[in-house]
Amino acid sequence: MYRKKVSTTLAVAAALGLLLSSCANQPGTSGSGDTAGAGAGAANKVNIPALTKIDTPAGAVLPKGDGKGKCPATTTLAYAGAETGANAQLGVNIFNGIQLAINEHNAANPGCQVQFKKYDTEGDPNKATGPVTQVVSEPNIIGVVGLPFSGESKATGNIFEQKGLVHITPSATGVSLTTNGWTTFFRGLGNDGVQGPAAAKFLTGKLEAKKIYVVQDDSEYGIGLATSTSAGLSSALAGTEKVTTGQKDFSAVISKIINAKADAVFYAGYYAEGAPFDQQLVAKGFTGTFIGPDGVKDDQFIKQAGDASNNAYFTCPCIPGELIPTFETAYKKLANAEPGTYSIEGYDAATVLLSGIDAGKQTRPDLLAWVKSYDKDGLSKHYKWDSKGELQAPTVYGYKVDNGKIVPVGPIGE
C-alpha cells in the first residue's frame, strides 16, 4: 500500500515538474517540439546547389585505349587490400572499380588480356605484410592498386620498394606516407595535408563563415586534420577544442562555441562522435554550419544526428563517381550497386597502369618509370605525381546533406 503511494506521489510530482516547466516556455515560442527548433539548423545555411553532373576531362585516358594493345597472356595487375574485415566496404568499392577498368580494357584489346588478382589484407597493418609479400614474389604481377588504408600502407611500403613494384593507393590519406623515401609509392588522391587547407578555403569562401571553431578528436587523423585546417583559417579561427573518442556529452564545448558566436564548426574526427556532437550543437541553438572531413561523410552520420544533420557539409578528397554517367552505368552493371567512395579512384589508378601496358611497358621497371612520368587526365582528375609520389593537383570535393542524403556540391579549395 505504501509502495503504491510512493510511486504515485513521485509520478505525480514528476508530471507536475514537466508540466510546470514546459508551460513556462509557451509564451516564447509555439511550445516544444514543432517547427521552432526544427528549422534552426538550416537558418544560416548558405545554399550551395547540389552538383548533378561533373565535367570529365575531354581527353581523359580510358582503360580501353586504342584497341591495339599487345601483351603476353601472363601480364597481371593486382589489388592488395581489404576484401573482408570491418572496413571491407571501402575495399569492395575499390576493387570493383579496378575490375571494371580491366574488363573494359580486355574487351577492347583482343591482343592484350590483362589478368587481375586480389590479395586480402583485411585492412589490418599486422596482416598486410603476408599478402603483400606474396604479391611482390609473383613475377607476373607488374603493377598494383593498393593499399587502401594508411596503416597497412605504412607497414608494407618497404616490401614494394625492395622489389621495385609500382603501387598506386586509391584512398590512403596519411600525410607521412610520402616521407619515407619510397620510390614505388604513388597516391591517387589528395592527402590530409591537402584536405585541411581545402576545408579552410571552403569554409571562409563558399560557406562565407567568419568565425570558425575547430574541434578535434584524439585520433592521429583528427589531430592532423585540425592542425592543417586551423593553419588555413588563420584569422577566421574563433577557437579550438578537443573531444575524446567515445565522448557523449559535448555541452561544455558547445557553450564555448555559442559564447564565441562562431558561425561554423569544423569537426576533425569520425562520425561516431561527430553525429551526437552536431545533434547537441543544434539542440543548444547553434544556427551555423557544421562541417566534417571524409571520416564523418557517411550515411550513419545522418541516421544518428537526425534532422540536425541538415546543417552539415563534408570535405573529401574523393570524386563523386556516381555523377559520371558512363562510369555509373557500367559500375552498376558489374557490381550491382552504386559506385561507392573511392570506386572511381580505383578505376583511374588501374587505368594509369593499363595504359602503360598498352604502351609496351610490360616489366616492373618500365611500368614504374611510366607512372613516374605520367602526365594525363583520368576520368576523375589530372594525374601527375611529384618526386615523392604525391599528386601535383589533387582535388578535394565538398558534399552536403540534402533531404537525408549526402550529395556533392563541387570541387573546393581552388
Next chain:
Amino acid sequence: MLPSLLASMPMDNDWISFDVPSLIENFWSATFDGLTFGSIYALVALGYTLVYGVLNLINFAHSEVFIMGCFGVWFTLSALNFGPSAPHLGFWAIVGNLILALVVGMIVSALTAVIVERVAYRPLRRRNAPRLAFLITAIGVSFSIQYLLYLWRGPSPERALTMFHPTPIFDVFGTIIDSQQIVIVVAAVIMMIVIDLFISRSRTGRGIRAVAQDPDTATLMGVNKERIIMTTFIIGGILAGAAALFYTMKIPSGVQYNGGFILGIKAFAAAVLGGIGNVRGALVGGLLLGLIGNYGQILLGNSQWTDVVAFLVLVLVLILRPQGVLGSSLGRSKA
C-alpha cells in the same frame, strides 16, 4: 641528484594549462549545465544513499538499475516513433509521451532494483553473510547486468532520441537557459523535496529511519524490516528511472550497455560528498559535483578533465570533512 633528475624530466607543458578567461566567459552556461547534470547525479545518488542508510550496503548494481531505466525509456519512446529528429507533435502529446516514458522508466528501474535485492542481497542477509560478501555480490550483479545488456543490444549506443527541441526561456547574464534545463532541474528538485518529505513525515518514512538507526530495535517495535528494505530499493529505483528519462533527454545517444557505469560512480561520489545516508546531502553533493566538473573542464580546456577535477575535489572535501558536506544522518538527524 634530485635537481638533475627533475631537469631531465620532459617539461612538456602542453598537457595542462589554465584557461581563466574562458572560464569567466563561460561561467554562467557552465553553471546551468552543471546544475542540470548535478540534478541527474542527485537523483541517482539518492538510490545509493537510501540503501546505504538502511543496509549499510553500497549497492554497486544501482548504476545498472539506472541504465535499465534508460533502456525502458528508450524502448517506450522508440515505440512512440521518437527518433533522432525532434518529433512533430503538439505540446500536450509530447508531455503525455514523456510522462508515459517516465513511468515506464520508473517501473523498469524499480523492478530491476527489487530483483537485484531478491536475488543478490536477501539470500546473503538470511545467511548473515559478512559485509564484504555483499560488496562483491553487488559488483558481480553490476557486471552481470552490464554484459547481459551487451549480449542483447551489442556494443554500440542505441539510436539517439530527441524528445523536444529545447527552446530558450530566460536570459541570465547573457546566457540562455532553455526549457530542457528547466524541466530537468525543476522536476528533479521537486522529486527530491517529495522524497525528503516522505521520509521525514510519512509512516513508511519513519519506518525507514527506524531501520536505518537500529534495525533490531525497529523490528522489536513492530517495523517490518524486509518490507522497509524492499520499499527503499523501490524508491531508489523509481528515482533512478526518473534520472534515466532526464539523462536520455540531456544526452540522446547515451543509452548503451555500459552507459550507467561512470554516471553510477559519479552519483555514488555525489552521495559520499554530500554525506552518505543523508537525503539532502545527495542533492547538495550531486549539484556540487556537477558544477565542479563543468567548471574544471572549461578551466582546463578538455572534457577529459571533468572526472579528474570532480574526484580530486571529492578527495579534498573528504580529507577536511570525512563525513561529507552535510554529514551522514538518515537515522539520526530527524529521528
